[in-house]
Amino acid sequence: MTQYLFRRILLSIPVLFGILTVTFFMTRMLGDPCKAILGEKATQEVCDRFIKDQGLDQPIYTQFVIYVKQIVSGNFGESIRLSRPVTTLLLERLPTTIELAMSALILAVIIGVPLGIAAALWHNSPVDILTTVGANIGVSMPVFWLGLLLAFTFAIALKDTPFQLPPAARISPGLQPVPFYEKWGWYVNPKDMDCPRNDTACVDEKSSWLREDSALFPLFQFIGYHYIFNSFITGDWKIFVDVVKHMILPAFTLATIPLSVVARMTRSSLLEVLGKDYVRTARAKGARELRVVSRHALRNALLPVATIIGLQLGALLSGAVLTETTFNLAGVGLTLTDAIKNRDFPIIQAFTVVIALGYMVVNLLVDVSYGFLDPRIRLD
Amino acid sequence: MFQNRNTQDAEKQAQQTPEQLLTPPASLWRTTLKRFRRRLSGRLGLAIVAFVFLVAIFAPILAPYSPTEQLIGKENVKIREKPCIHLLGCPADKPQHWMGLDGNGRDNLSRIIYGAQISLMVGFFTVGISLFLGVLLGAIAGYWGGWLDNVIMRLMDVILGFPYLLLAIALVSISETRSIQNAMLAIAIVTMPSYARVIRASVLSVKEMDYVAASRALGASKLRILLTRVLPNAITPLIVLASMNVAGAILDAAALSFLGMGAQEPMPEWGQMLSRERAQVLSAPHGIFFPGLAIMITTLGFTLLGDGLRDALDPQLND
Numbered sequence: 112m113t114q115y116l117f118r119r120i121l122l123s124i125p126v127l128f129g130i131l132t133v134t135f136f137m138t139r140m141l142g143d144p145c146k147a148i149l150g151e152k153a154t155q156e157v158c159d160r161f162i163k164d165q166g167l168d169q170p171i172y173t174q175f176v177i178y179v180k181q182i183v184s185g186n187f188g189e190s191i192r193l194s195r196p197v198t199t200l201l202l203e204r205l206p207t208t209i210e211l212a213m214s215a216l217i218l219a220v221i222i223g224v225p226l227g228i229a230a231a232l233w234h235n236s237p238v239d240i241l242t243t244v245g246a247n248i249g250v251s252m253p254v255f256w257l258g259l260l261l262a263f264t265f266a267i268a269l270k271d272t273p274f275q276l277p278p279a280a281r282i283s284p285g286l287q288p289v290p291f292y293e294k295w296g297w298y299v300n301p302k303d304m305d306c307p308r309n310d311t312a313c314v315d316e317k318s319s320w321l322r323e324d325s326a327l328f329p330l331f332q333f334i335g336y337h338y339i340f341n342s343f344i345t346g347d348w349k350i351f352v353d354v355v356k357h358m359i360l361p362a363f364t365l366a367t368i369p370l371s372v373v374a375r376m377t378r379s380s381l382l383e384v385l386g387k388d389y390v391r392t393a394r395a396k397g398a399r400e401l402r403v404v405s406r407h408a409l410r411n412a413l414l415p416v417a418t419i420i421g422l423q424l425g426a427l428l429s430g431a432v433l434t435e436t437t438f439n440l441a442g443v444g445l446t447l448t449d450a451i452k453n454r455d456f457p458i459i460q461a462f463t464v465v466i467a468l469g470y471m472v473v474n475l476l477v478d479v480s481y482g483f484l485d486p487r488i489r490l491d
Numbered sequence: 492m493f494q495n496r497n498t499q500d501a502e503k504q505a506q507q508t509p510e511q512l513l514t515p516p517a518s519l520w521r522t523t524l525k526r527f528r529r530r531l532s533g534r535l536g537l538a539i540v541a542f543v544f545l546v547a548i549f550a551p552i553l554a555p556y557s558p559t560e561q562l563i564g565k566e567n568v569k570i571r572e573k574p575c576i577h578l579l580g581c582p583a584d585k586p587q588h589w590m591g592l593d594g595n596g597r598d599n600l601s602r603i604i605y606g607a608q609i610s611l612m613v614g615f616f617t618v619g620i621s622l623f624l625g626v627l628l629g630a631i632a633g634y635w636g637g638w639l640d641n642v643i644m645r646l647m648d649v650i651l652g653f654p655y656l657l658l659a660i661a662l663v664s665i666s667e668t669r670s671i672q673n674a675m676l677a678i679a680i681v682t683m684p685s686y687a688r689v690i691r692a693s694v695l696s697v698k699e700m701d702y703v704a705a706s707r708a709l710g711a712s713k714l715r716i717l718l719t720r721v722l723p724n725a726i727t728p729l730i731v732l733a734s735m736n737v738a739g740a741i742l743d744a745a746a747l748s749f750l751g752m753g754a755q756e757p758m759p760e761w762g763q764m765l766s767r768e769r770a771q772v773l774s775a776p777h778g779i780f781f782p783g784l785a786i787m788i789t790t791l792g793f794t795l796l797g798d799g800l801r802d803a804l805d806p807q808l809n810d
Binding site: 125126127129130133137140141142243247248250251252253254255256257259260262263266267278425428429430432433436444447448451452454459463466467470471 | 532645646648649651652653654655656657660661662664665667738742745746749750751762765769772773776779780782783784786787788790791794795798
């Protein structure tokens with residue numbers, strides 16, 4: 112097992128390096144960022160200064176070395192267009208995508224699996240036909256279209272009913288979630304200290320153990336930006352309800368394709384297992400139907416379903432780009448698309464690396480989980 | 492290879508009478524066709540695809556207007572006019588636009604009808620390019636092996652390491668011009684690794700077979716061996732994969748156009764139409780409803796057709 116993990120990680124290093132290289136050279140091929148950011152009217156002089164400031168006048172291999180150094184140190188520089196550190200942007204926007212993808216995945220599983228089971232148990236019944244037809248429509252539906260239709264239905268057609276849902280953004284304007292570490296007194300915001308300017312003694316006295324310059328602070332920020340999670344653990348129910356409401360439509364939109372795939376897979380896999388000899392044996396020895404299905408059939412049928420859920424993650428990230436665009440959620444997908452359009456090199460480089468890394472880690476976890484789900488599979 | 496994959500057929504053959512055994516066995520295509528016809532989903536998919544093809548071919552006859560004609564000032568209409576169908580209670584003296592008008596005062600129905608041509612072209616050309624590139628690279632990798640194999644297949648791994656839509660967006664961005672052709676090329680590149688893997692595996696499994704060695708001994712060229720010995724062995728998974736990918740290509744191209752990275756005005760591409768009317772979804776939902784519906788129906792047709800083909804060609808393959 113340890114050996115397998117070690118080998119897998121070793122094997123992924125060249126691929127990761129390939130991704131870094133491809134990303135780097137592809138961003139350089141996107142063209143001159145000056146005109147994209149400063150506008151078409153920027154003079155040559157202004158552009159030259161801009162290129163120099165961004166370090167883009169250096170030889171391409173020097174730039175590549177700088178880029179690799181940045182990745183290793185975790186400092187990705189500053190966004191050209193938004194003039195903010197890329198790391199801060201990542202901490203802020205990655206949680207949106209994570210919460211969106213997780214909600215979609217949870218929806219896909221808690222709806223898709225029971226639907227697939229029902230369709231398989233009542234084979235060729237109306238439930239089965241509806242599930243099969245629905246699953247086929249689900250995979251054929253353009254994500255952005257469904258999103259717009261849902262936005263129209265729940266924001267306009269159902270306006271002023273209890274079903275009204277917000278069509279855009281992540282949280283209602285005016286609401287400001289308080290991060291858990293601030294709420295629990297682990298960190299005191301400098302704004303709340305009433306210290307005179309440059310009075311470090313006062314700041315030191317009022318600070319808690321967690322400070323902005325602590326190495327762990329970005330991690331806490333990252334967790335705190337998961338609005339649903341943060342408002343849940345701090346018990347801030349008003350904000351919790353608001354952010355969950357904002358997440359319902361995007362999560363459903365993103366969930367359609369994985370939901371359909373999961374339902375289809377559960378159905379076909381359970382149908383196959385129900386025809387197996389050991390199910391017949393279970394029935395023959397007089398086990399009740401519920402027990403046959405839950406103990407003998409489902410446990411075996413859900414293994415390929417777990418595989419397919421893991422495989423959906425790539426599609427989920429691609430779908431997140433479209434969902435975030437449709438619902439105007441500032442997540443990784445929307446930020447990255449904007450950055451590509453605007454040739455914002457630092458963002459493209461950093462976000463791609465993080466996505467590719469996350470993708471790899473998830474794939475590895477999926478592979479490792481097989482061993483736990485199915486003891487017959489030995490990883491070596 | 493085909494026969495022993497399908498045990499059901501083998502059983503059936505074993506039960507045949509002596510006269511039946513004297514007649515030649517049913518060809519791959521005939522058994523496939525027979526199995527295909529048994530499945531409702533495949534037939535339904537074929538019907539939908541045929542319908543879209545007919546709409547595309549007869550677009551000039553079917554469409555009441557030109558897809559680019561602006562009707563403001565020519566008729567008593569305003570931009571984003573709501574759909575008007577006399578049968579559903581719209582006054583008969585008003586111009587009948589079944590799907591309403593778009594933001595430039597053009598007839599949505601005509602644009603959607605012409606859009607079928609673009610969608611079909613996108614679906615088939617994208618898969619065609621992808622198939623060509625994937626088969627070429629996969630065959631080279633499998634046949635020559637060694638460092639070339641390593642380089643090509645690691646490159647495929649890198650492509651698969653990105654979420655495909657983001658990579659497609661980046662590829663489109665490299666070129667200065669945004670067009671449907673660039674979007675198609677980008678999608679083709681992003682989807683080629685799956686073909687490369689299939690064909691490479693097939694080459695590797697066949698390379699050492701006696702009949703390939705025999706061909707080589709007879710002096711057949713590598714290309715000839717590839718085309719006549721290796722490809723036929725991989726044709727089933729390739730067809731299945733390609734037929735499923737047509738639907739994906741149509742959907743992805745529409746998505747790229749929706750993001751502004753594909754088809755541009757005034758091309759009546761469905762994703763692009765949706766994107767243009769997107770901001771007005773709350774006041775004029777018909778502008779996005781019909782293009783999206785068209786995308787969905789076309790994709791559904793190809794998905795069902797692909798499913799049916801897969802079941803017919805390779806009953807052993809799972810979902």
